Amino acid sequence: MAQQSLAREVDAAVPSQGWSEDWLSVAAGLLIFALALALLAGADLLGWATAPRTWLDIARAVRPSSATYAQVEGPVTLIATFTFALFVMTIGAALLRAHVVRFIVSFTVVFWLAYLCWVLGNYAYIAVTTPAEMQRLGLGWSLRLTGESGYLIALVVGLLIANFLPGFAAWLNEAVRPELYIKIAIVVLGGTLGVKAAEQLGLASSIMLRGFAAIIEAYLIYWAVVYFIARKWFGFSREWAAPLASGISICGVSAAIATAGAIRARPMVAVMVSSLVVLFAMVELLILPFAARIFFGDEPMVAAAWMGLAVKTDGAAVASGAITEALIYADAASQGIKYDKGWIVGTTTTLKIFIDIFIGVWSFLLAYIWTRHIEPRRPGDELRAGEIWERFPKFVLGFTATFLIVLLIGFNASPPLLKILNASMDQANVFRQLFFLLTFITIGLMSDVRALWQEGIGKLAAVYVVSLFGFVIWVGLFISWVFFHGLKPPISG
Amino acid sequence: MARETKGPRIGKELHKMQAEPLLPIEKKLIAWSLIIGVALLAMLVWTGTASIPIGR
Numbered sequence: 360m361a362q363q364s365l366a367r368e369v370d371a372a373v374p375s376q377g378w379s380e381d382w383l384s385v386a387a388g389l390l391i392f393a394l395a396l397a398l399l400a401g402a403d404l405l406g407w408a409t410a411p412r413t414w415l416d417i418a419r420a421v422r423p424s425s426a427t428y429a430q431v432e433g434p435v436t437l438i439a440t441f442t443f444a445l446f447v448m449t450i451g452a453a454l455l456r457a458h459v460v461r462f463i464v465s466f467t468v469v470f471w472l473a474y475l476c477w478v479l480g481n482y483a484y485i486a487v488t489t490p491a492e493m494q495r496l497g498l499g500w501s502l503r504l505t506g507e508s509g510y511l512i513a514l515v516v517g518l519l520i521a522n523f524l525p526g527f528a529a530w531l532n533e534a535v536r537p538e539l540y541i542k543i544a545i546v547v548l549g550g551t552l553g554v555k556a557a558e559q560l561g562l563a564s565s566i567m568l569r570g571f572a573a574i575i576e577a578y579l580i581y582w583a584v585v586y587f588i589a590r591k592w593f594g595f596s597r598e599w600a601a602p603l604a605s606g607i608s609i610c611g612v613s614a615a616i617a618t619a620g621a622i623r624a625r626p627m628v629a630v631m632v633s634s635l636v637v638l639f640a641m642v643e644l645l646i647l648p649f650a651a652r653i654f655f656g657d658e659p660m661v662a663a664a665w666m667g668l669a670v671k672t673d674g675a676a677v678a679s680g681a682i683t684e685a686l687i688y689a690d691a692a693s694q695g696i697k698y699d700k701g702w703i704v705g706t707t708t709t710l711k712i713f714i715d716i717f718i719g720v721w722s723f724l725l726a727y728i729w730t731r732h733i734e735p736r737r738p739g740d741e742l743r744a745g746e747i748w749e750r751f752p753k754f755v756l757g758f759t760a761t762f763l764i765v766l767l768i769g770f771n772a773s774p775p776l777l778k779i780l781n782a783s784m785d786q787a788n789v790f791r792q793l794f795f796l797l798t799f800i801t802i803g804l805m806s807d808v809r810a811l812w813q814e815g816i817g818k819l820a821a822v823y824v825v826s827l828f829g830f831v832i833w834v835g836l837f838i839s840w841v842f843f844h845g846l847k848p849p850i851s852g
Numbered sequence: 853m854a855r856e857t858k859g860p861r862i863g864k865e866l867h868k869m870q871a872e873p874l875l876p877i878e879k880k881l882i883a884w885s886l887i888i889g890v891a892l893l894a895m896l897v898w899t900g901t902a903s904i905p906i907g908r
Contacts, residue, residue: 572896579889583882596872627865732877815863841897 378454380539385757387447388546392761395550395787399768399779403427405786408443409436410793411474411481413506415496420478424789425782441470444793448534457533465534473513473800480509488689503693507685510678510799514644517803528804537637537801538612541674544794545708546757548677551784551791552705553765557772559699559849566660566706569842570713573668576838577714578721581608585826593822597733598624601725602632603819607826610715611636611672617718617750621726623734631819634811639823640675641806647832648682652690659687660846661839663703667710668835669827674798680707681795702848712755719750 394404406425414420421433428436445466452462480486485508487493487501502508521528528535556563586604589595595603601622606615612633619629647670651662662683670676684703691698723746730742769780 572893575889575892575896579885579892583885583889586878587882590872590874590878594869594871595866596869597878599866599869728877728881733875815866817863818866838893 378451379753380455380536381542381753383451383454384539384542384546384754387451388543388549388754388757389760390447391543391547391787391790392550392764395783396764398783398786399776403786405789407431407436408440408786408789409433410789411478411506411509413481413483413486413492413496414478415483417478420481424786437474440789440793441467441474444470444790451539452533462533465531469531469534469797469800469804472516473796476513476516476800477506477509477796480504480512481506489692503689505685505689507682510682510796511645513796513800514641514803517800518641518806519803521804521807522809525807525810528807531804535801535804537674537798537805538672540794540797540801541677542752542754542757544791544798545673545677545712546754546761547787547791547794548705548708549758549761550765550787551701552708553762554769554777554781554784555699555701555705556762556766557769557777557780560770562702562846562849565846566709567713569664570710572838572842573664573710573713574717576668576834577609578717580834581831582721584830585822588826588830589822592825593818595822597729598622598628599632599819602628603635603822605721606632606636607671607823607831609721610711610718611640611675613673613715613752614718614721617722618725620750621722621746622729631814631816634805635816635819635823636671637675637802637805638808638811639820639827640670640672641802643670643827644675644679644682644802648679648686651683652686656687656690658840658844659684659691659698659703659848660706660843661836662687663706664710664839664843665836666703667707667714668839669832672802673711673715674802676711677704677708678795678799678802680704683707697851698848699851706843712758715752716755718752719747722750723747 391405397404398406403425407423407428409421409423411420412422418433421437423429423431423436431439445463448466449459449463452466453459483496483498483501485502485504486506487496487498488503488505493499493501504511520531552563582604585607586600589600589603590597602615602619602624605618606612608614615632615636616629618624619626619632647666651665655662655665663680666679666683667676670679681704684700687703688698688700723742723744726742726746765780765784769777772780
């Protein structure tokens with residue numbers, strides 16, 4: 360199951376005439392962004408969309424995000440949200456030349472399963488964080504996990520299906536596209552971060568400057584050490600060691616696939632390394648945010664940077680930023696500190712995107728070294744500079760566009776205009792959260808631990824364990840501390 | 853692609869793997885990456901990136 364989905368991603372990474380998931384994520388993300396931005400012109404085009412709210416009475420769990428649609432019943436708004444998501448993603452599936460009917464069926468199942476988890480995560484006894492809210496709802500206790508616990512429930516449900524109902528997981532395969540979902544979410548997130556940057560330009564720019572440390576760390580330090588460990592200590596061949604080093608060091612699946620392509624490794628290598636990356640990213644996602652909550656509750660930005668530097672794959676990294684934010688903000692709220700939302704997940708995403716940008720350049724450099732010094736290519740198959748662009752993660756363009764558009768609008772905006780801009784991005788945020796949710800459940804659905812073990816990946820996993828838990832996590836923490844300690848998200852209100 | 857992954861198990865693939873000693877170019881890549889990386893990080897700290905004011 361995991362291999363099928365990842366094999367599809369390796370195929371998708373090969374330049375072709377059709378749409379790639381990367382360009383599709385840009386198109387879908389920009390569509391949602393544009394519809395939300397129409398609010399500036401007085402057109403409330405997305406206000407009907409719904410994300411679950413904290414509930415004791417399940418009938419009140421879903422409501423429209425905008426007051427314009429306040430009269431619309433919860434079930435209607437929920438069906439509208441599903442229909443819109445299905446419509447956009449079905450067009451996407453057709454552009455990707457997927458099996459459309461199979462996609463519609465599997466996406467429908469994945470959507471409703473995920474949404475159910477999301478609603479469950481917003482149950483008051485699970486989600487409520489502040490004493491004031493507990494008093495208002497008449498609760499004697501709460502797990503204080505915030506509504507984002509729905510993401511973790513979705514991850515666990517996906518994981519259970521993948522490992523105990525592998526046939527069902529395989530049946531859902533067509534809609535199991537975590538990289539696509541997270542890229543759409545990141546494009547939409549660009550607008551949200553743009554508003555925050557417009558409101559807090561000093562903090563946003565200092566986070567971006569610190570992002571350079573992330574690039575240096577991932578490419579020059581992590582990669583070199585992991586490659587050395589894989590080659591020298593574990594005796595891996597170059598064909599396995601280079602994609603493995605990129606997968607563990609840079610950005611998981613995308614980097615492993617790009618590196619395998621650059622050094623002309625067999626596709627099987629990229630698929631197996633990517634499977635491993637997803638598996639370990641899922642383990643990190645379940646552990647690191649809670650470790651960050653315990654040890655860095657007072658240093659939210661160190662925790663945010665740590666997630667960006669230590670958790671691999673865009674999906675798991677950004678998702679871990681969201682969970683970390685929920686947990687740390689909840690603890691802060693219980694002490695009467697209310698941080699402005701989005702700064703932790705925004706910092707994690709910024710660092711991840713900074714790292715992503717250079718995947719093409721790094722792959723080109725490796726391809727140059729391999730063709731010149733290790734395995735010269737055949738005549739007619741020479742290295743081209745265009746390969747940098749071919750391997751460039753295009754969703755970064757979508758993120759940059761939404762970020763800059765909103766930043767430019769918001770930079771000199773009057774307070775009333777800024778308020779509308781915020782409201783419009785809040786509407787887009789419903790879909791950002793929804794695509795986050797789909798990322799969580801599909802990461803779980805891809806993580807068939809038993810199947811991977813049967814493939815005999817023990818030795819590959821050993822390199823991963825040694826590198827990740829012996830080096831990557833701790834160096835990431837050290838760098839995060841050096842560059843981010845003392846930074847705090849703004850206080851809300 | 854899916855067919856390919858159903859072929860020989862990865863364990864067997866890894867078992868068959870030939871020993872490949874580190875070439876001088878690989879040693880250079882590792883060493884220069886680390887040297888440049890540590891130097892650039894030190895420079896970032898030294899030039900004050902780590903202490904740029906927050907500007908709330």
